[in-house]
Amino acid sequence: MTTEEQFRERTKNFALAVLRAVENVPGSLAGNVLVKQLIRSATSVGANYRAACHARSKPDFIAKLSIAQEECDESVYWIELLGAMNILNTDESLSLRNEGREITAMLTSSIKTARSHP
Numbered sequence: 001m002t003t004e005e006q007f008r009e010r011t012k013n014f015a016l017a018v019l020r021a022v023e024n025v026p027g028s029l030a031g032n033v034l035v036k037q038l039i040r041s042a043t044s045v046g047a048n049y050r051a052a053c054h055a056r057s058k059p060d061f062i063a064k065l066s067i068a069q070e071e072c073d074e075s076v077y078w079i080e081l082l083g084a085m086n087i088l089n090t091d092e093s094l095s096l097r098n099e100g101r102e103i104t105a106m107l108t109s110s111i112k113t114a115r116s117h118p
Contacts, residue, residue, distance in 0.1 A: 008049065008053070014072075014100065017095075017096060031087045034078055038078035042072075044071040049064075065111050066111060069107035072103050083097070
């Protein structure tokens with residue numbers, strides 16, 4: 001399996017872990033809003049990474065990776081809020097935050113590498 005395929009799988013697994021974590025979240029107004037935001041951003045990470053893999057140019061590649069990076073960082077924010085409100089349990093929140101941070105760091109590194117090579 002190539003690194004690209006592995007990262008595709010990792011971003012998909014991140015989205016699936018988020019979807020599973022929020023599947024049975026109680027239905028408060030705040031919880032519903034935060035969960036919807038999290039679902040949108042977490043599923044967007046992998047979709048934008050896949051789009052970057054088919055970019056038409058280096059600027060397009062960097063732009064799409066940047067969107068994936070922003071969405072992943074946003075996901076971490078929603079996870080932090082859900083954890084702070086005790087909507088997600090502590091272990092689950094910590095695990096998702098750590099994975100989100102790692103994926104964000106990897107995307108950041110890829111963007112920096114792409115920018116530094118003409």
